[in-house]
Ligand code: AMP
C-alpha cells in the first residue's frame with residue numbers, strides 16, 4: 001500500500017514538522033484553506049476515524065492539536081478542528097488526520 005501520509009509520518013518523505021510526539025506528527029497542509037492550516041497525522045496507518053479504535057492514539061492526536069496550536073501562536077485567538085470521514089465527509093487522503101484551521105474568522109456554519 002502506498003500512502004502519502006505514511007511516508008510523511010514515518011519520515012521516508014521529508015517535510016518540516018510543526019510538532020511531534022511519539023505517535024503523531026504535525027505538518028502544514030500543502031493546499032491551505034486558511035492562513036494557518038495544520039494537519040495532525042497519526043504515525044500508524046488507520047484509514048480514518050472509523051478504522052481507529054485506539055482511544056490512546058486519538059487522545060494523543062487531540063493533545064497534539066492543542067500543543068501545535070500554542071506553538072503556531074493561534075491558541076489564544078482560536079482555531080477550528082476538523083476530521084473528514086469518507087467520501088461525503090470530504091475525505092481525500094485515507095490516512096487518519098485532524099485539520100487545524102486558523103488565522104481568519106471562521107463562520108459558524110459547518111459545511
Ligand atoms: P482530507 O480531504 O480531509 O482527506 O484532507 C487531506 C488534506 O491533505 C488536504 O487538505 C490536502 O491539501 C492535504 N495534503 C495532501 N497531500 C499533502 C502533502 N503531501 N503534504 C501536506 N498536505 C497534503
Ligand code: ZN
Pocket residue numbers: 003004005006007044045046094095
Ligand atoms: Zn497511511
